[in-house]
Amino acid sequence: MTTMESLIGLVNRIQRACTMLGDYGGGDNAFSSLWEALPSVAVVGGQSSGKSSVLESIVGRDFLPRGSGIVTRRPLVLQLHKTEQGSQEYAEFLHLPKRRFSDFSLVRKEIQDETDRITGKTKQISAVPIHLSIYSPYVVNLTLIDLPGLTKVAIEGQPESIVQDIENMVRTYVEKPNCIILAISPANQDIATSDAIKLAREVDPSGERTFGVLTKLDLMDKGTNALDVLEGRSYRLQHPWVGIVNRSQADINKNVDMIVARRKEREYFATSPDYSHLASKMGSEYLAKLLSQHLESVIRARIPSITSLINKSIEELEKEMDHLGRPIALDAGAQLYTILELCRAFDRIFKEHLDGGRPGGDRIYGVFDNQLPAALRKLPFDRHLSLQNVKRVVSEADGYQPHLIAPEQGYRRLIEGALNHFRGPAEASVDAVHFVLKELVRKSIGETQELKRFPTLQAEIAAASNEALEKFRDESKKTVIRLVDMESSYLTVDFFRRLPQEIEKIGNAANPATPAAPAVDRYAEGHFRRIGSNVSSYVNMVSETLRLTIPKAVVYCQVREAKQSLLNYFYTQIGKKEAKQLSQLLDEDPALMERRLQCAKRLELYKAARDEIDSVSWAR
Numbered sequence: 001m002t003t004m005e006s007l008i009g010l011v012n013r014i015q016r017a018c019t020m021l022g023d024y025g026g027g028d029n030a031f032s033s034l035w036e037a038l039p040s041v042a043v044v045g046g047q048s049s050g051k052s053s054v055l056e057s058i059v060g061r062d063f064l065p066r067g068s069g070i071v072t073r074r075p076l077v078l079q080l081h082k083t084e085q086g087s088q089e090y091a092e093f094l095h096l097p098k099r100r101f102s103d104f105s106l107v108r109k110e111i112q113d114e115t116d117r118i119t120g121k122t123k124q125i126s127a128v129p130i131h132l133s134i135y136s137p138y139v140v141n142l143t144l145i146d147l148p149g150l151t152k153v154a155i156e157g158q159p160e161s162i163v164q165d166i167e168n169m170v171r172t173y174v175e176k177p178n179c180i181i182l183a184i185s186p187a188n189q190d191i192a193t194s195d196a197i198k199l200a201r202e203v204d205p206s207g208e209r210t211f212g213v214l215t216k217l218d219l220m221d222k223g224t225n226a227l228d229v230l231e232g233r234s235y236r237l238q239h240p241w242v243g244i245v246n247r248s249q250a251d252i253n254k255n256v257d258m259i260v261a262r263r264k265e266r267e268y269f270a271t272s273p274d275y276s277h278l279a280s281k282m283g284s285e286y287l288a289k290l291l292s293q294h295l296e297s298v299i300r301a302r303i304p305s306i307t308s309l310i311n312k313s314i315e316e317l318e319k320e321m322d323h324l325g326r327p328i329a330l331d332a333g334a335q336l337y338t339i340l341e342l343c344r345a346f347d348r349i350f351k352e353h354l355d356g357g358r359p360g361g362d363r364i365y366g367v368f369d370n371q372l373p374a375a376l377r378k379l380p381f382d383r384h385l386s387l388q389n390v391k392r393v394v395s396e397a398d399g400y401q402p403h404l405i406a407p408e409q410g411y412r413r414l415i416e417g418a419l420n421h422f423r424g425p426a427e428a429s430v431d432a433v434h435f436v437l438k439e440l441v442r443k444s445i446g447e448t449q450e451l452k453r454f455p456t457l458q459a460e461i462a463a464a465s466n467e468a469l470e471k472f473r474d475e476s477k478k479t480v481i482r483l484v485d486m487e488s489s490y491l492t493v494d495f496f497r498r499l500p501q502e503i504e505k506i507g508n509a510a511n512p513a514t515p516a517a518p519a520v521d522r523y524a525e526g527h528f529r530r531i532g533s534n535v536s537s538y539v540n541m542v543s544e545t546l547r548l549t550i551p552k553a554v555v556y557c558q559v560r561e562a563k564q565s566l567l568n569y570f571y572t573q574i575g576k577k578e579a580k581q582l583s584q585l586l587d588e589d590p591a592l593m594e595r596r597l598q599c600a601k602r603l604e605l606y607k608a609a610r611d612e613i614d615s616v617s618w619a620r
């Protein structure tokens with residue numbers, strides 16, 4: 001008994017959790033439905049077939065709305081919990097937790113009100129179920145789903161489609177292989193025309209999950225009986241048919257007590273000349289017990305597959321959640337933290353590229369080792385120091401008075417003119433490194449997995465990084481140009497001191513210790529060639545210096561800065577942003593956010609269900 005109570009109770013609890021998370025079978029759902037895996041009993045019948053009466057008689061209480069037309073417009077999941085003898089009966093709605101109804105007429109009113117809350121007063125139908133639990137010593141543990149009565153015509157104020165809508169809704173419940181169908185047919189109607197049997201036959205042709213219930217036996221014409229149906233000759237089902245005698249409308253009007261009605265029903269069968277031989281297997285109390293036992297055995301058989309479905313779903317959902325990433329916090333502080341973490345993740349990868357953990361940083365060395373030396377080599381010094389140009393520059397610098405000893409001004413002009421050429425390769429190195437860094441930013445953003453979800457933040461980080469790189473580039477350019485200008489502003493004196501002096505050579509001609517130098521004609525070509533070659537040596541020396549110092553400046557101004565403070569300015573800007581702007585930065589694809597939310601809810605449901613099942617297994 002404990003097992004039975006706990007098994008049906010278990011399914012009840014899981015069903016409630018399902019409903020709270022919007023999983024109630026039927027409706028569209030992007031997820032596999034746990035609800036659908038749970039066995040349940042759906043009550044199906046044509047209008048006025050006596051569905052409500054059967055349910056009330058199983059419960060032993062008046063609590064369902066009555067009236068003309070389609071009264072049941074939302075599924076009612078009725079969970080019956082047997083309590084100890086002597087304890088008070090009460091009802092509870094899932095949508096009104098903690099409120100106990102002991103007056104069952106208020107339960108009826110709440111069902112009506114809650115139906116209207118979702119469907120409006122329009123007499124529309126809705127697939128969202130109402131959950132009602134009844135705790136009573138007079139019930140058996142059982143869960144029944146009351147569905148709108150199948151109808152053939154719409155009444156006034158209802159759309160024509162309602163007939164089909166109701167059938168579709170009922171069908172979504174009964175076509176599930178785990179649904180036990182309680183098919184209600186009135187005995188005073190030909191069974192061949194029963195809406196309930198018609199639908200049951202369609203969805204359960206072998207009749208293994210259909211329980212046939214025949215109401216209104218007392219209303220049959222005198223001299224006729226329903227033995228052909230009750231004994232399974234008219235329509236065969238795997239389970240025996242159960243005959244029922246509910247309260248008549250007159251009884252209801254007279255407020256005949258349900259307990260009295262149950263007793264009268266028992267007496268009816270016991271004393272009926274037609275049905276007394278079946279009396280022990282007739283009536284609403286017997287039906288309730290039969291269903292309870294059947295439901296329990298079905299649940300027991302299904303537990304292993306439900307457990308494996310749950311475990312499989314948990315595994316899949318966890319995998320999907322991993323893939324989707326953690327949900328974004330709602331408060332500004334946590335969002336700021338998330339943004340900074342994402343920036344740091346990007347920054348880490350960017351640094352790895354520079355430091356050799358990832359490829360790309362070596363391209364910077366390529367600039368220093370190949371590009372810069374090649375550019376320096378290609379500078380047009382040959383042209384600048386051609387004999388003709390040297391002559392021209394020196395003469396111009398001399399003016400009307402040709403130089404007497406050495407063309408000081410001429411040298412300076414030739415050197416300055418040559419050094420100016422170094423600006424080009426210096427700036428080109430800065431640009432080349434800039435483009436390598438930019439490319440590494442782009443690569444690093446792509447490689448930061450955590451950022452993938454946030455296209456806006458990606459774009460912002462890229463923009464901020466590029467802006468910072470531009471600044472570093474400007475600074476770097478200024479520095480390398482300064483290096484070049486420094487070379488122009490003060491020439492290396494030692495170089496010229498070490499040059500052989502033509503004058504001295506001439507003066508020493510008489511000295512036999514030194515070989516006699518040919519007398520130099522200061523205005524002959526040889527003289528200018530020597531000037532050209534001296535300037536060329538000087539320029540080569542400077543070129544060698546710059547080849548070594550430009551990389552130092554570039555690394556100092558660009559690479560080192562990028563490593564240390566690529567996002568510094570961005571960080572200060574982020575710190576000033578309002579909550580709304582922060583969440584804009586974290587604006588994920590809404591579909592993705594929704595999916596994560598749904599996954600999380602689902603996961604919670606499945607985990608709760610697993611815990612429930614575990615707790616029952618322990619109790620057994």
Ligand SMILES: Nc1nc2c(ncn2[C@@H]2O[C@H](COP(=O)(O)OP(=O)(O)OP(=O)(O)O)[C@@H](O)[C@H]2O)c(=O)[nH]1
Pocket residue numbers: 045046047048049050051052053054066067068069070071072148149215216217218219244245246247248249250252
């Ligand atoms: N005499 C007698 N009347 C019954 C029996 N079952 C139901 N009735 C009456 O038939 C009418 C319809 O019964 P309900 O239980 O309201 O039927 P329903 O299928 O729930 O109807 P809807 O919710 O409108 O679809 C009521 O007046 C009941 O009193 C029965 O076994 N015998």
